[in-house]
Amino acid sequence: MPCLAMDVRGVNVGGKGSTQYVVKGSQKEFPRELLEELKIICQDNISVDYDERYIHGKPQNSFHKAVNIPDVIVYPRSEEEVSKVVNLCNIHKVPIVPYGGATSIEGHTLSPHGGVCIDMSLMKTVKALHVDDMDVVVEPGIGWMELNEYLEPYGLFFPLDPGPGASIGGMCATRCSGSLAVRYGTMRDNVISLKVVLANGDIVKTASRARKSAAGYDLTRLMIGSEGTLGLITEVTLRLQKIPQHSVVAMCNFPSVKDAADVAIATMRSGVQVSRVELLDEVQVKAINIANGKNLPESPTLMFEFIGTEAYAREQTQIVRKIVSEHNGSDFVFAEEPEAKKELWKVRKEALWACFAMEPNLEAMISDVCVPLSHLGDLISRSKKELDASPLVCTVIAHAGDGNFHTVILFDPSQEEHRREAERLNQFMVHAALSLEGTCTGEHGVGTGKMKYLEEELGVEALRTMKKIKSVLDPNNIMNPGKLIPPHVCF
């Protein structure tokens, strides 16, 4: 692993594309020759401006501290440019950090070793839409919300809904999902094929455009969730879905989180194909009441979405209504009219925002664990005992149909004891999930934040296997180093 700048400051005379770049105070200077070569490739789309590098180096959506910033930022316009940039960085053994929507929250876009940040925001073209095949070929910089705007006139949509601003490339890299995963699966299930630039600059096509294939190793899935540590995604072929003909949104309350979790289990076992099952605890509902001036019952709450034909969506609603009533549920309300549905979903959609509204001066540490569904009630009950006893305000939001559970822990990052307590709670939940056959991250990824839990979850043999794969595809360890594979793993 190259030991690069830990305290790099670039002095940029002449703005973007200047040749007056000087690196000061580095343990090892950023190679001037590489900078010149990058400028030839990227022309005006390169920056060594301190503020720009600072913004790219500082996590905007997470509690992780940045210990360094990138030395250079490039904004490639094509796969060919990406390949040339990566190949040059490999020759010079300089790290690269792929940069998408920067909405990830486990430190994926940090630049602990400086290097070249490759910002994909100029590559956001829809390259081909195949309406009959229900697939689309896009560049990685496009956002999922932009893509869905593009697709709407065709009656199609892409069914993953992480935070606003997330880009398709980043969503592939972190194996993201969201509230619709219970119906449509995660990023793993919705990507048909990728094009990826490897550390040596090779451009690899991972699969054909066929829906099914048994042709060789599943390089598509190997890249999805590899967080830029194996390759940089330059093209994505996505599976699309038809916009449902009809949908119903429903909400109901429970005396305990366990009752709510039991309904999630019974719903899944009934064969009803819900498109969303979201759980909010009473603290989260309270936050929503405060933020939105609402008067919702402050008790554990489930929200559902049912889709399909009108008759089917209604039939499902009634089946679940019955399940709810059998598990101490109450206040079952549902909506079919667009405005009423929007109003109901607002409750879930603005949950995180409501937390900040309740505590405007605090930051959020968001935990993300996932367990087999039968353990969800147990996990939430155990966690809530700990959360409720903490001096910090903590809310619970779960994609309950998948057993995926988030806690929003509100804390003041400037107060060391706040940070320690938030980290203790996060760690408590991860260990609880791991003791219940679960994972330390259901959808947010590993980044730098979850590395320390991987060995407990998967065992050292799995990590050694990952490290071997990384070492053979990226022998100089230039691809997003310091992420995903714990540093202590060797083989």
Place this chain on the structure above:
Amino acid sequence: MPCLAMDVRGVNVGGKGSTQYVVKGSQKEFPRELLEELKIICQDNISVDYDERYIHGKPQNSFHKAVNIPDVIVYPRSEEEVSKVVNLCNIHKVPIVPYGGATSIEGHTLSPHGGVCIDMSLMKTVKALHVDDMDVVVEPGIGWMELNEYLEPYGLFFPLDPGPGASIGGMCATRCSGSLAVRYGTMRDNVISLKVVLANGDIVKTASRARKSAAGYDLTRLMIGSEGTLGLITEVTLRLQKIPQHSVVAMCNFPSVKDAADVAIATMRSGVQVSRVELLDEVQVKAINIANGKNLPESPTLMFEFIGTEAYAREQTQIVRKIVSEHNGSDFVFAEEPEAKKELWKVRKEALWACFAMEPNLEAMISDVCVPLSHLGDLISRSKKELDASPLVCTVIAHAGDGNFHTVILFDPSQEEHRREAERLNQFMVHAALSLEGTCTGEHGVGTGKMKYLEEELGVEALRTMKKIKSVLDPNNIMNPGKLIPPHVCF
């Protein structure tokens, strides 16, 4: 790569477990020391009997010729035994060939370099069933049909249906699917976690039992479809489905294959969630008529299955009935009663058997390609021109909802010109599929048969990447050598 016996004959004095094993005529003898060590591990569950080795070395379900047979067969009873066997073979640099139900048809279980055949038939326990989580943990030797018998009392089933006799481990190894993949996905989508023995004997757990995870590289998917060339599967956690409350089976005819394919597209685009859409051409229907004494209209035929609640299955049936009538379809019949449904599905289920009944002295070469759905009509039309003009009898069966297309080419393997013509037709279809953005194998896998097409499909960069991964996980190339990665690929 070790150069092992190309003409091995074992003389087995004393039956199973004998120490009198002698290898004759080998380029390199099977290490006597290894044999002794294997006997200590496997006790009575080892064989060097010629007939037993011959049966294991000869493909029972494919047209591929065996050029060699394994030197030894072991029947491990536990993961620990598998680990010890593989580790020993690695030390001695002797190839291993994993052996499941042996129903694969691309030569996956051939032993071109002799070595140790690891027959998994003694490892078929159901280790844990989690009804609330709708998952099951099994050993790899269990068959999918046995598993479904076990699951039926719980109202659950595993929704993949390859050939009878296929084992779960083998299904993972070849990334198989079947007629239900259009609804439930392939093996890729239905495995939660694996345990795998690597070449060095390491036992790797690829994932937790949680439904969703973003914790590191997707080793599960890397192993699925790797055909025993990266590791040997010793445990599988499978996602299960609820047995549908109700189902409807329907059948209809079309003047052309293109009309039938257009209906498959329109059905998928309608948002109707069919569980099966199968296409048979007029030659296949004719074979069924001859074999079963039926009188079905000998024209391109689509068969559907609709599942869900009674109301939903019926509603879907009527939506598709309308689509069919808009695309020149006729004779739309459907059945809801168990006996009537069984009778209808028999048509599809016994398709291959009907081919053999029509031509009892011939073997079948079954091609397996897959294209984006919009190209299926074109692919079948092009292929049928070639097939109909051939002196060989060829039928068409397609999993039409996925764009997955099989041709059964009946030929006499003892006639060289028959074999050449069958191979020419197979090759024609693969090239046609590749020219239509498709894959050389939708579900049967690569084995030895499809290696020659991978570079055209994926490019040399993808194959180099696969070879690198193989080389770092299996540096002595002992894991099912000679399969999946074309021999000419190097890096």
